[in-house]
Amino acid sequence: MSRCLTERSIDHVVLERGDVAHTWRTERWDSLRLLTPNWQSRLPGFGYTGDDPDGYRTMPEVIDFFACYAKTISAPVQTRTTVTSVRHNGEGFLIRTDAGEWRCRTVVLASGACNVACVPAFVNRLPNSIANITAQNYRNPGQLAEGGVLVVGASASGTQIAYEIQRSGRQVILSVGEHIRAPRMYRGKDLEWWMDVAGILDQRFD
Ligand SMILES: Cc1cc2nc3c(=O)[nH]c(=O)nc-3n(C[C@H](O)[C@H](O)[C@H](O)COP(=O)(O)OP(=O)(O)OC[C@H]3O[C@@H](n4cnc5c(N)ncnc54)[C@H](O)[C@@H]3O)c2cc1C
Numbered sequence: 001m002s003r004c005l006t007e008r009s010i011d012h013v014v015l016e017r018g019d020v021a022h023t024w025r026t027e028r029w030d031s032l033r034l035l036t037p038n039w040q041s042r043l044p045g046f047g048y049t050g051d052d053p054d055g056y057r058t059m060p061e062v063i064d065f066f067a068c069y070a071k072t073i074s075a076p077v078q079t080r081t082t083v084t085s086v087r088h089n090g091e092g093f094l095i096r097t098d099a100g101e102w103r104c105r106t107v108v109l110a111s112g113a114c115n116v117a118c119v120p121a122f123v124n125r126l127p128n129s130i131a132n133i134t135a136q137n138y139r140n141p142g143q144l145a146e147g148g149v150l151v152v153g154a155s156a157s158g159t160q161i162a163y164e165i166q167r168s169g170r171q172v173i174l175s176v177g178e179h180i181r182a183p184r185m186y187r188g189k190d191l192e193w194w195m196d197v198a199g200i201l202d203q204r205f206d
Contacts, residue, residue: 001108002075003044014075015097017082021066023112027136028059031164035156037190043069054190083111135161141168148172155179 005012016022034041039053041062046069057065070077078099085096086107095102117134126132131145135157141164151162154176166172182191195201 001110002070002077003073006073006075012076013102014077015081015083015095015102016077016079019067019079020070020075020077021063023115024059024062024066027115029135029138029161029164030059030140032059032160033057034062036192040192040196041065046072141165141170144170150175153177153179154181 002012002014019025033056035056037053038048038050038055038057041048041057069075081097081099083095083097086109087094087096089103092103092105093107095104095107117136119134123132133144135153138161144165148171149162149165150173151158151165152175154162154174158174159181162172162174184191186194
């Protein structure tokens with residue numbers, strides 16, 4: 001968004017509560033690799049130029065990618081600034097942050113869609129002897145108490161985490177709902193490649 005606004009000479013600022021790529025720095029486990037191949041991570045005017053287009057980025061590589069992009073486009077990011085309220089204010093908006101106020105005519109909300117873990121209410125009824133943790137707070141098996149582990153949810157996060165914990169020598173049970181796993185590769189090509197060329201990724205939500 002910042003790059004597109006700059007292209008149109010629209011004065012703007014990007015307010016960020018942490019550092020650039022904050023969610024990738026703070027809400028992902030250590031060994032996570034992107035599900036999407038390198039060639040697929042594209043930002044306006046900035047794609048993958050390395051020698052492994054079909055590889056999958058590690059978290060440090062993802063963070064580098066975003067940090068490098070912000071620098072390359074000279075994005076006017078004000079880090080360590082948490083927006084605490086947005087109020088309509090006559091012609092524009094009054095933005096309150098923990099580092100002062102801003103006034104602007106337009107606000108772009110890009111605060112993310114996966115920042116609040118969805119935890120079933122019954123978790124409060126679990127006995128105290130059962131520790132529970134969300135994928136957002138999980139980092140590595142070393143962080144877990146002794147004993148077996150139940151991983152609830154068998155999509156990309158659940159299966160990766162279950163596999164890693166099992167390899168650490170613990171007994172793991174993976175609780176599977178209705179999610180259907182697609183094959184990673186088909187006829188030598190990544191699933192994402194097929195979805196791209198078949199136009200599935202271009203389908204609008206409506
Ligand atoms: C475990 C996991 C694995 C994933 N793997 C992939 C993958 O392989 N490939 C892929 O393409 N996508 C993947 N995704 C999805 C990807 O993370 C999101 O689609 C993407 O991060 C969305 O980008 P965004 O900029 O909209 O939101 P975010 O990346 O969430 O960025 C929002 C930013 O807003 C900031 N912010 C939030 N609230 C405030 C506030 N009040 N004040 C100031 N700043 C604020 C946050 O700190 C953050 O930096 C994955 C997601 C998860 C959770």
